[in-house]
Amino acid sequence: MTDTSLAARGVALDLLRDVLRKSVPFDDAFDAHPELAALQPRDRGFVRLLVATVLRRLGQIDEMIQASLAKPGLPKAAIHDMLRLGTAQLVFLNTPAHAAVDTAVELAAARNAAPYKGLINAVLRRIGREGAEMAARQDAGRLNTPDWLWLSWRSAYGTARTRGIVEAHLHEAPLDITVKSDPEGWAERLGATLLPTGSLRRPTGGSVTELPGFEDGEWWIQDLAASLPAKLFGDLARKRVFDLCAAPGGKTAQLVVRGARVTAIDRSARRLERVTENLKRLRLEADVLAADATTWEPEEPADAVLLDAPCSATGAIRRHPDILRVKTPDDIAKLARAQSRLLARSVELVKPGGTLIYCTCSIQPEEGEVQIARLLEQDKRMERWPVTADELGGLSEPINEVGEVRSLPGMLADLGGIDGFFVARLRRRQG
Numbered sequence: 351m352t353d354t355s356l357a358a359r360g361v362a363l364d365l366l367r368d369v370l371r372k373s374v375p376f377d378d379a380f381d382a383h384p385e386l387a388a389l390q391p392r393d394r395g396f397v398r399l400l401v402a403t404v405l406r407r408l409g410q411i412d413e414m415i416q417a418s419l420a421k422p423g424l425p426k427a428a429i430h431d432m433l434r435l436g437t438a439q440l441v442f443l444n445t446p447a448h449a450a451v452d453t454a455v456e457l458a459a460a461r462n463a464a465p466y467k468g469l470i471n472a473v474l475r476r477i478g479r480e481g482a483e484m485a486a487r488q489d490a491g492r493l494n495t496p497d498w499l500w501l502s503w504r505s506a507y508g509t510a511r512t513r514g515i516v517e518a519h520l521h522e523a524p525l526d527i528t529v530k531s532d533p534e535g536w537a538e539r540l541g542a543t544l545l546p547t548g549s550l551r552r553p554t555g556g557s558v559t560e561l562p563g564f565e566d567g568e569w570w571i572q573d574l575a576a577s578l579p580a581k582l583f584g585d586l587a588r589k590r591v592f593d594l595c596a597a598p599g600g601k602t603a604q605l606v607v608r609g610a611r612v613t614a615i616d617r618s619a620r621r622l623e624r625v626t627e628n629l630k631r632l633r634l635e636a637d638v639l640a641a642d643a644t645t646w647e648p649e650e651p652a653d654a655v656l657l658d659a660p661c662s663a664t665g666a667i668r669r670h671p672d673i674l675r676v677k678t679p680d681d682i683a684k685l686a687r688a689q690s691r692l693l694a695r696s697v698e699l700v701k702p703g704g705t706l707i708y709c710t711c712s713i714q715p716e717e718g719e720v721q722i723a724r725l726l727e728q729d730k731r732m733e734r735w736p737v738t739a740d741e742l743g744g745l746s747e748p749i750n751e752v753g754e755v756r757s758l759p760g761m762l763a764d765l766g767g768i769d770g771f772f773v774a775r776l777r778r779r780q781g
């Protein structure tokens with residue numbers, strides 16, 4: 351094994367420990383790893399793919415490891431992680447068997463685990479021989495999904511839709527792009543597909559910043575589902591809009607492009623820097639303000655308010671498989687309480703006759719449908735303004751019976767799928 355590939359696998363081992371045992375979100379662990387900067391871009395890409403594959407396929411991988419151990423009982427955590435990295439390469443990343451096994455054994459030697467070299471060698475050789483057949487017999491979607499999430503989705507959406515969700519999680523999401531203007535022209539220049547809602551779609555891979563139009567600020571990365579809320583305000587020309595949870599600013603940019611005068615608020619000054627940077631690259635202008643939206647007092651209410659609330663992000667598992675491992679039912683309850691406080695405050699920040707859009711990239715009903723049902727029951731100043739399929743380029747599948755957008759991974763499969771998202775559009779009654 352070359353020094354760089356040993357270093358890359360060592361970094362992957364550390365990242366797996368950070369996510370699985372310290373519940374650090376993968377992107378944060380990745381950005382913070384001290385040895386990552388020294389790796390070649392290709393090795394960095396490999397580390398990302400390798401760890402993401404283990405997280406995406408953890409249930410399957412662990413079942414294969416269990417079945418391949420000579421004695422029952424798992425080895426200690428670091429050895430288990432070395433086996434996981436080896437198995438992901440052997441079964442899901444098409445690494446030649448000798449390379450995957452040898453590198454795992456060398457990693458063990460480099461990490462003071464030489465006594466385990468024999469065990470690692472034996473288990474991975476067996477998985478190299480039998481892994482593909484084992485994988486073909488597994489119920490992949492179910493095995494890779496923690497029980498609490500499986501049960502929550504099955505009770506909210508039924509078994510067939512839950513199957514669609516968990517099967518979609520097995521694959522990485524495509525790269526979606528929102529353009530400032532001329533979607534047809536940019537689709538051609540970027541070699542992308544133009545989706546019915548106006549977003550562009552490309553397969554993932556390659557360097558985004560080297561694509562035409564990036565430097566000139568003609569477009570930004572934004573999932574198809576995430577692009578929907580800002581499109582649902584109706585005419586925004588010269589309207590005053592509060593974007594209450596704005597960072598990193600994808601929706602802020604959309605609102606500005608649509609002609610609104612936007613105040614972009616976020617309580618994280620660090621994340622707000624991303625909004626400022628993104629707006630600068632896109633040559634767009636908004637007032638950017640670090641404040642807590644639950645206590646912020648503007649001079650007057652706005653014509654429209656966007657509340658893209660902090661959430662568990664269980665709708666974005668295709669892009670962030672670590673969510674399967676780091677989120678807990680307690681997180682959902684805590685986030686739901688914060689969302690409900692933000693929602694109550696948002697009502698006060700919108701003028702009578704104005705529009706409030708609430709959205710989250712979660713597929714937990716507690717962070718979506720339940721929030722809106724409770725608000726409408728408690729606050730008679732607000733009413734629903736249902737979303738229609740023609741506002742989504744004719745897509746009716748992600749609209750529920752009361753006119754909320756409820757997208758689920760697994761929907762729009764013929765277009766390449768969509769992240770899970772919830773969007774409710776409300777109006778504050780006059781008077």
Ligand SMILES: C[S@@+](CC[C@H](N)C(=O)[O-])C[C@H]1O[C@@H](n2cnc3c(N)ncnc32)[C@H](O)[C@@H]1O
Nearest residue numbers: 595596597598599600601616617618642643658
């Ligand atoms: C889902 S993200 C927003 C994504 C953003 N709207 C976009 O499209 O790029 C949620 C944001 O809410 C911010 N946030 C959480 N609690 C907040 C609060 N009480 N007031 C303002 N911002 C808050 C977080 O810092 C985070 O940046």
